[in-house]
Amino acid sequence: MNDADLSDETLMARYARGDAGAFTALYRRHELRIWRYIERNVGSRATAEELMQEVWFAVARDAERYRPTARFTTWLFTIARNRMVDAARASRPHVSLDALGHEAEPMVERLTADPRAGPLAAAEARDQAVALRQALARLPLEQRDALLLQLEGDLSVEEVAAITRASFETVKSRLRYARTRLRELLTEYA
Amino acid sequence: MSTPPPFEPPDDADEQYRRASELDPSRPSEATRRAVLDHGARLAAERARRGARRGWPLAGVTLKWQAIVGTAAAAALAAVMIAPQFLAPTAPSGSQQAPAAAPAAKEAPPEPAPAPAPVESARPASPAVNAPERARMAPGARRALLGESAPVEAAPAARAASDAVTTRQLEQGAEARIVDTGARREAAPTAANSPVAAVAPPRSAAAQASASADGLRHAAAAGDLVALKGALADTGDVDARDAEGRTALMLATLNGQADAVAVLLAHGADPSGADAHGTTPLQAAVAADEREIIAVLRRYGAR
Numbered sequence: 001m002n003d004a005d006l007s008d009e010t011l012m013a014r015y016a017r018g019d020a021g022a023f024t025a026l027y028r029r030h031e032l033r034i035w036r037y038i039e040r041n042v043g044s045r046a047t048a049e050e051l052m053q054e055v056w057f058a059v060a061r062d063a064e065r066y067r068p069t070a071r072f073t074t075w076l077f078t079i080a081r082n083r084m085v086d087a088a089r090a091s092r093p094h095v096s097l098d099a100l101g102h103e104a105e106p107m108v109e110r111l112t113a114d115p116r117a118g119p120l121a122a123a124e125a126r127d128q129a130v131a132l133r134q135a136l137a138r139l140p141l142e143q144r145d146a147l148l149l150q151l152e153g154d155l156s157v158e159e160v161a162a163i164t165r166a167s168f169e170t171v172k173s174r175l176r177y178a179r180t181r182l183r184e185l186l187t188e189y190a
Numbered sequence: 191m192s193t194p195p196p197f198e199p200p201d202d203a204d205e206q207y208r209r210a211s212e213l214d215p216s217r218p219s220e221a222t223r224r225a226v227l228d229h230g231a232r233l234a235a236e237r238a239r240r241g242a243r244r245g246w247p248l249a250g251v252t253l254k255w256q257a258i259v260g261t262a263a264a265a266a267l268a269a270v271m272i273a274p275q276f277l278a279p280t281a282p283s284g285s286q287q288a289p290a291a292a293p294a295a296k297e298a299p300p301e302p303a304p305a306p307a308p309v310e311s312a313r314p315a316s317p318a319v320n321a322p323e324r325a326r327m328a329p330g331a332r333r334a335l336l337g338e339s340a341p342v343e344a345a346p347a348a349r350a351a352s353d354a355v356t357t358r359q360l361e362q363g364a365e366a367r368i369v370d371t372g373a374r375r376e377a378a379p380t381a382a383n384s385p386v387a388a389v390a391p392p393r394s395a396a397a398q399a400s401a402s403a404d405g406l407r408h409a410a411a412a413g414d415l416v417a418l419k420g421a422l423a424d425t426g427d428v429d430a431r432d433a434e435g436r437t438a439l440m441l442a443t444l445n446g447q448a449d450a451v452a453v454l455l456a457h458g459a460d461p462s463g464a465d466a467h468g469t470t471p472l473q474a475a476v477a478a479d480e481r482e483i484i485a486v487l488r489r490y491g492a493r
Binding site: 015016017018019020022023024027031032035036039045048049052053054056057058060061063064086090127128129131132133147151179180182183186 | 201202203204206207208209210211213214215216217218219221222223225226227229230231233234235236237238239240241473476477478479481484485488
């Protein structure tokens with residue numbers, strides 16, 4: 001059976017026994033989703049690169065301790081979120097993160113708040129990808145985090161609530177507001 | 191009655207998000223991808239090595255039994271060839287089972303010996319025995335030999351084979367340990383194993399420099415700050431590397447010696463000096479989740 005046909009949990013078990021190919025398969029399967037979750041939250045490519053490494057190094061290191069009591073993706077996105085929170089708390093001088101800290105705004109939000117580089121620039125560029133980033137950056141931190149967890153991690157409300165340590169109703173509310181606001185912003189940029 | 195969906199059904203905001211996401215070319219850099227996959231492969235190799243090492247004792251048991259059974263079979267075959275010359279008298283009643291066992295004796299299977307026949311069956315009973323009867327008696331003698339004398343004869347050979355396996359395992363284990371802990375490998379011949387080291391003749395300047403670099407790395411790995419500061423005063427190259435390209439800073443990081451890391455960085459150690467595998471101290475610290483070291487390294491601009 002090809003690695004691509006195996007479940008995440010099986011691949012993790014194989015990797016824990018020393019199968020490097022299983023790790024490569026896992027990485028390739030989830031690379032983009034984790035990358036988008038991190039980069040769109042922190043708004044800095046350099047920081048995202050660092051965090052990306054930290055997340056996957058943690059996956060590699062803890063593979064032997066991993067037990068499939070929860071979905072691999074839930075575990076993976078929990079690690080990613082924890083790393084972002086750690087980075088925010090460590091106040092890395094070159095890190096723009098501060099996201100998830102509930103106080104400061106991320107770099108992208110500051111940039112898009114600048115009228116010279118804000119929605120107008122995005123509209124002029126007619127770049128949907130840029131518009132999306134800017135729209136996401138304008139969402140409140142908790143809403144953006146919950147939305148990205150659900151859309152990139154394909155997680156349920158319960159799973160998002162568990163990862164973010166918020167109640168089910170709170171997460172549901174955040175997701176509803178996030179979608180409404182995202183729709184408005186994307187329409188505005190279109 | 192239908193159960194409510196676990197989350198809000200996808201709406202056009204989700205669709206817009208996905209469409210725009212597809213157009214987003216942003217990806218992690220190739221360097222990040224390579225670093226992650228290399229790190230994953232390195233840990234996998236270590237796990238595979240550990241798994242193989244754990245498997246050796248079992249392999250040894252298998253080999254040992256193969257040696258015992260094989261030697262016993264060889265001894266039994268030899269006994270079958272020789273015994274008739276010494277055991278001229280035949281066994282009386284026990285020989286009735288002999289024809290059934292005879293083909294097996296010719297094939298000499300390396301399987302464990304059949305259940306030992308009663309000792310009496312091998313005892314000489316009648317001196318008047320003709321050649322065919324002697325031939326039929328041989329398997330009985332073989333069974334007796336297998337049951338009694340063969341293991342005794344086989345024991346030294348089997349023990350030797352077992353010892354050889356054990357020695358090989360020990361050697362392999364020792365090699366593996368040396369590979370795993372480069373720092374210990376360096377320490378072993380001088381401090382632990384060589385009483386001659388204390389009375390060694392004066393060394394050349396190059397040898398002394400190498401020794402002080404070794405001392406620096408050992409002190410860093412051990413977190414011995416007094417020795418580390420002494421070694422820093424002695425050595426001219428704070429980033430001197432061992433055979434695997436590891437600097438004192440890397441060894442301090444790998445051993446979780448945060449204070450030693452700080453001292454080395456304060457003395458100008460290269461915060462991003464990679465080892466022979468391309469792993470930097472920061473990557474090693476991240477992999478080991480040494481947060482204090484990560485913070486110190488980052489303060490010095492480590493990448």
